[in-house]
Amino acid sequence: MADGEAGAYREFKALAEAADRKFARARDLPLYGGGDHHSRKAFKAYTRLWRLQQERRRELVAGGLRRWEIGEVASRIGQLYYARYLRTAEPRSLVGAYVFYEAIYSRGYFGATAGAEGGGGGRHQALLIRYKELRFIARFLVVAMLMRRAEAVDHLAGRLRALVEESKAAYPKTNFKEWKQVLQELGRFLKADGAYKGSRSLRYDNLFDSYPSNLASIARFHSKRVLKLKEAVLTSYRRNEVKFTELTLDTFRMLQCLEWEPTGSYQIAAKELTENGTVSDQSGPSGLIDIHLSTEISDGSLPSNPQKAIIYHPTVSHLLAVLATICEELSQDSILLIYISASGCTEQNMASQKYASSSSSHATTASAFPIDKPNSHMSSDNHLWLGPRGSGGPNNLYPEDLIPFTRYPLFLVIDSENSHAFKAIHNAEKGEPAALLLSPRISSAMPGVESTGHGSQFTYFLTAPMQAFCQLAGVTSDIDTDTYANAENILFSAFEEYEEILCTSVGLSNVWGQILPDPFLRRLILRFIFCRAVLFYFHPEEHEQHLPTCLPNLPESVSPAAEAIKTPILQLAENLVVSNRFHFRDSRHNKK
Known part of the structure; x- marks a missing residue:
């Protein structure tokens, strides 16, 4: 591994730790009565982190960057967009969350890595990534339901059920009772909705x-x-x-x-963004997701x-x-x-x-x-x-x-x-x-x-x-x-x-x-x-x-x-x- 590649990965890890601290402060604030300052700081930190992995992708991958780490960054950005939607009720923020979540899912940022278990610490790491994937799909489901994407909801619900069953088989000593309860709640919710x-x-x-x-x-x-x-x-x-x-x-x-x-024009723009943001570069760790995409559409009418x-x-x-x-x-x-x-x-x-x-x-x-x-x-x-x-x-x-x-x-x-x-x-x-x-x-x-x-x-x-x-x-x-x-x-x-x-x-x-x-x-x-x-x-x-x-x-x-x-x-x-x-x-x- 070259020094430049190792240095790039160290820079990425340092920026990720700083962004995570800002994210924690923004996440812990109530979604009313202010708090936009911390949210903007977290967005700014993840913008810098996202651009780094886009511009120096080859160096980072060679330096040890793993796909689930990119998925974690994209997931945090999606969570920030969703939190902004809850705070401001802006539809474009909900679209932003959907775009990032859809990109994570379509590229299998968490799923592909969870399969590479190894032994000992590697197995424990794979279990942690599996939990990240379960939580991610649950968040994606909520956004898809609010977006009224019925086909996506049905697909994600099926994937969550399958993933829980896979997890129980792969980790028989781990208790997934909480996730079985989540599936029961999801079934009741979708039946009623x-x-x-x-x-x-x-x-x-x-x-x-x-x-x-x-x-x-x-x-x-x-x-x-x-x-x-x-x-x-x-x-x-x-x-x-x-x-x-x-x-x-x-x-x-x-x-x-x-x-x-x-309105119709807004829905068309949102549909184009959700499609164009996820169809290209399926094998690469980043792809074409633009962190500013949700500001490109608005419904001025x-x-x-x-x-x-x-x-x-x-x-x-x-x-x-x-x-x-x-x-x-x-x-x-x-x-x-x-x-x-x-x-x-x-x-x-x-x-x-x-x-x-x-x-x-x-x-x-x-x-x-x-x-x-x-x-x-x-x-x-x-x-x-x-x-x-x-x-x-x-x-x-x-x-x-x-x-x-x-x-x-x-x-x-x-x-x-x-x-x-x-x-x-x-x-x-x-x-x-x-x-x-x-x-x-x-x-x-x-x-x-x-x-x-x-x-x-x-x-x-x-x-x-x-x-x-x-x-x-x-x-x-x-x-x-x-x-x-x-x-x-x-x-x-x-x-x-x-x-x-x-x-x-x-x-x-x-x-x-x-x-x-x-x-x-x-x-x-x-x-x-x-x-x-x-x-x-x-x-x-x-x-x-x-x-x-x-x-x-x-x-x-x-x-x-x-x-x-x-x-x-x-x-x-x-x-x-x-x-x-x-x-x-x-x-x-x-x-x-």
């Missing part, structure tokens, strides 16, 4: 979610105070919830629901996505600290969306407070599920439970905990059987009246059908209403393509009409009026109206435990009893041949 493969994206698409005929009606609100959604806090904490790694199905759906669907803090299984104190940090940075024309999907009972009470079957009678429901009895569980139905096991004050989130944050405009979405407790926030605000969407206390389902495997039902309706309707009505995933497309058209027309009615209603609270111009919040409100009406007609008798609630109240013109709200739901049920599973009774005398 891919239940209706013909469904369109959850992101806001101007072609499907914007109604030009209503622009004039929406514009009238601009003469008054208008609030824009620029920040959101999303968290989910449930026992045995559907999740993969640290991304729960509920937050996964809500995350996408609060983003713009990229769309506004910026709201920034989102996604918190996985937080403690109450952690959640409140995040809210305090974000509220401090909230601009005057902004509103903060707080989404919490959590259980309302501890592990000990879980069995006695299960969700009820939708088609049971009111008497049966009330007797079988003690949570519905007046004044029952008075000590446990006034909070959400954020904790892994046991019970106690530190794990309980009370409505009073959120009231201090009502000094700022809030849009609060609570998905829990104890959501009703958060009505206490209404009229108790400290400065700004809050808008509240509260889930039903009891989830609905066809008799004998388990609905928890699809994620929280209220969240499902808010993020994917067509799929949620099908799941509720028992429509199977093998539905005819034309029938499903026709149902989508019916729903499109329904939301267009709902929007017109809502925006022209007399007596609409200013709390709603000041946020209706925001497309994301307006879409959530329209879907709430749809969800409430669907559940109203799903049950033979009206029972408020089955219905979601909003505060302040929306006008009577968009209540389930309104004919204009009911008619599209009837059409949808008839199109899907499930009208016999609903109860389209004369609702003129029923309250909303």
